[in-house]
Each structure stands twice: as structure tokens, then as C-alpha cells.
Amino acid sequence: MEDKTKIRLTAAEMSSLWSQYINDTVSICVLEYFLNNTVDESVMEVIEFGLKASKNNITMLKEIFEHDHFPYPVGFTENDVNIHAPRLFSDTFKMMYLRHMSILGMAANCAAIGLGTRPDVIVFHKRVLKSGIGLQDLTRELMLKQGTYIRPPFISVPDKVDFVEKQRFLSGIKGRKRSLSSIEITHLFMNVQTNQIGKALIMGFLQVAQDKEVKSFLQRGKKIAQKHVDLFSDILKTNDIPAPMFWDSAITDTTTQIFSDKLIMFHVSAMIAAGIGNYGAAMSASPRKDIGIQYASLIPEIALYAEDGANIMIKNAWLEEPPMADDRDQLAGQK
Numbered sequence: 001m002e003d004k005t006k007i008r009l010t011a012a013e014m015s016s017l018w019s020q021y022i023n024d025t026v027s028i029c030v031l032e033y034f035l036n037n038t039v040d041e042s043v044m045e046v047i048e049f050g051l052k053a054s055k056n057n058i059t060m061l062k063e064i065f066e067h068d069h070f071p072y073p074v075g076f077t078e079n080d081v082n083i084h085a086p087r088l089f090s091d092t093f094k095m096m097y098l099r100h101m102s103i104l105g106m107a108a109n110c111a112a113i114g115l116g117t118r119p120d121v122i123v124f125h126k127r128v129l130k131s132g133i134g135l136q137d138l139t140r141e142l143m144l145k146q147g148t149y150i151r152p153p154f155i156s157v158p159d160k161v162d163f164v165e166k167q168r169f170l171s172g173i174k175g176r177k178r179s180l181s182s183i184e185i186t187h188l189f190m191n192v193q194t195n196q197i198g199k200a201l202i203m204g205f206l207q208v209a210q211d212k213e214v215k216s217f218l219q220r221g222k223k224i225a226q227k228h229v230d231l232f233s234d235i236l237k238t239n240d241i242p243a244p245m246f247w248d249s250a251i252t253d254t255t256t257q258i259f260s261d262k263l264i265m266f267h268v269s270a271m272i273a274a275g276i277g278n279y280g281a282a283m284s285a286s287p288r289k290d291i292g293i294q295y296a297s298l299i300p301e302i303a304l305y306a307e308d309g310a311n312i313m314i315k316n317a318w319l320e321e322p323p324m325a326d327d328r329d330q331l332a333g334q335k
């Protein structure tokens with residue numbers, strides 16, 4: 001029988017494996033630090049599950065890379081974190097963070113499975129997806145038990161099936177606006193929550209970052225995140241839908257350096273990229289014009305912010321280059 005692992009990796013497979021490796025090295029740094037200053041034993045068990053999953057992922061990835069003579073990415077190491085530093089985030093925030101990261105991980109690995117072809121790569125991403133679901137279940141169950149889980153809003157169950165009969169369903173710029181659909185509420189709720197988590201994470205990073213340019217970048221990110229929280233919350237509240245609340249007190253007053261500026265910039269940049277994707281999905285799922293226009297107006301702002309972050313990383317030689325296609329013009333010029 002033919003050994004299908006001898007088939008070359010596709011660009012999509014290289015991308016997903018390379019990205020997973022980088023992200024897992026970040027997770028290992030963050031979770032080892034979290035584990036060293038967690039008070040609640042139940043939270044500690046969840047962190048240990050996530051940490052073990054990330055370490056297992058790295059082991060499996062190295063096997064695939066070695067098989068294909070693919071150089072290991074540098075990623076992040078123990079040099080990018082001081083796991084013995086004082087506590088920066090509360091146990092409650094750690095659970096919210098892990099829940100959010102598991103959602104991003106599940107989405108990335110679902111996409112990787114859909115685009116993958118080689119059996120060993122598919123098996124790997126299925127295992128990562130299973131771990132992500134496990135982490136999601138653990139965080140949900142514990143947060144529900146502790147009373148810290150923030151549920152999406154409730155709305156009335158429809159009396160009957162209806163079809164859209166008037167163009168007013170698409171309006172929203174002038175005149176009376178229709179009520180929000182459950183799909184629009186879901187995206188608004190999610191984007192409020194992700195910006196709140198992002199803001200809290202940035203606030204923590206801001207206290208421990210060292211470089212002045214990085215600090216300035218984080219200050220700007222904090223303002224952008226709060227602005228977006230307010231915008232999405234206002235849309236929900238205007239339509240008599242409760243907006244999710246959050247706690248900025250999840251951060252302690254420590255200013256000791258914990259994470260390298262390189263790790264901080266990568267982590268924030270990754271969350272910005274996820275945010276752009278969330279806004280694009282929300283815009284496509286929001287027929288009401290005023291909501292779609294709101295998302296469309298915010299995407300350029302965070303795209304420019306992401307570009308400025310990339311420039312800081314390039315300037316400091318922090319941005320690791322992903323696998324690239326051959327530059328045929330350059331190769332032809334070498335003759």
C-alpha cells in the first residue's frame with residue numbers, strides 16, 4: 001500500500017502546521033506562567049489540561065517537520081517568559097482567556113481539516129480539535145459552577161415560521177429600524193466580549209512591557225478596544241438587549257517584567273487578526289445596513305493598527321516569516 005505521508009505538504013498544510021507550532025509555543029509560555037501563580041485548584045487543573053495539550057501538539061508537530069525536513073519555527077521559549085514573576089491576572093480572567101483561546105483554536109483547526117489532504121496532517125488537526133473541545137468543555141463547566149460564565153442574551157421563541165416580506169428588513173439608515181435578529185445579536189455579543197478580553201489582556205501587558213514604542217502601541221489598542229466595546233454595547237442596549245459586562249479588576253498592580261515584548265506584540269497582533277476575521281463574518285451575517293456599515297467602518301481602523309504592530313515587530317526583528325512561495329523572478333535573475 002502506498003505511503004501517503006510521502007506526498008509533499010501543500011501550502012495550506014504548511015500554513016496550518018507552522019501557525020499551530022508558533023501558537024502552541026506562545027500557549028506554553030503563558031500557561032506555565034499562569035500555572036505558577038494560580039490559587040484555585042480547579043482552575044489549576046484546567047490550565048494543566050491546556051498546557052499538556054500544547055506540549056503534546058509540539059511533539060507531534062516536530063515528528064511531521066522531521067519527516068518532511070521542514071525546519072522548526074523559532075516561536076517562543078522560556079526566554080520569553082518569567083514564570084516566577086508575580087501574579088498579573090486573576091484566576092477568573094485566566095478561565096475567560098482559556099475559553100476564548102479554545103474558540104480560536106477550534107476554528108483554526110476546523111479550517112485546517114477542511115483544507116488538508118495528507119492523512120497524518122488530518123489526524124494531527126483532529127487531535128488538536130479534540131483537545132480544544134475538551135478545554136472548551138472544562139472552562140464552561142467550571143465557569144458555570146463558579147457563576148462567572150457570561151451567557152449570551154435570551155430572546156423569545158418564535159410563535160411560527162415567518163418569511164421576510166418587506167425591504168425594511170434590510171434598512172437601518174433612515175426611519176424606524178427593525179429589531180435585531182438572533183444572528184446579529186450573537187455577533188454583537190461575541191464582539192463585545194472579545195474586545196473586553198482583549199482590552200484586559202492589553203492592560204496587563206501594558207503594565208509589564210518594557211519598550212516605549214510597544215507601550216504606546218498598547219495604549220492605542222486599549223482605546224480602540226474600549227471604543228468598539230462601547231459601539232457594539234450601544235447597538236444592543238438601543239435595541240433593549242443587555243450587553244455583556246466584564247471586570248477590569250481582573251488585573252493586579254504588578255509592573256514586573258513577565259513576558260518579552262516580542263511575545264506581547266505577537267499575542268496582540270494575533271488577536272487583532274482574529275478580530276478582523278470576526279468583523280468580516282459579522283458584517284456578512286448582518287442584513288441591517290447600519291450594522292453592516294458599522295463593521296465595515298471599523299475594519300480599516302484595526303487593519304491599520306495591525307500594520308503598525310507588524311512594523312514594530314519587523315523593526316525589532318521579532319516577526320518570524322511564514323513559509324513562502326518561490327520568487328520565480330528572483331530565481332531567474334540569479335542565473
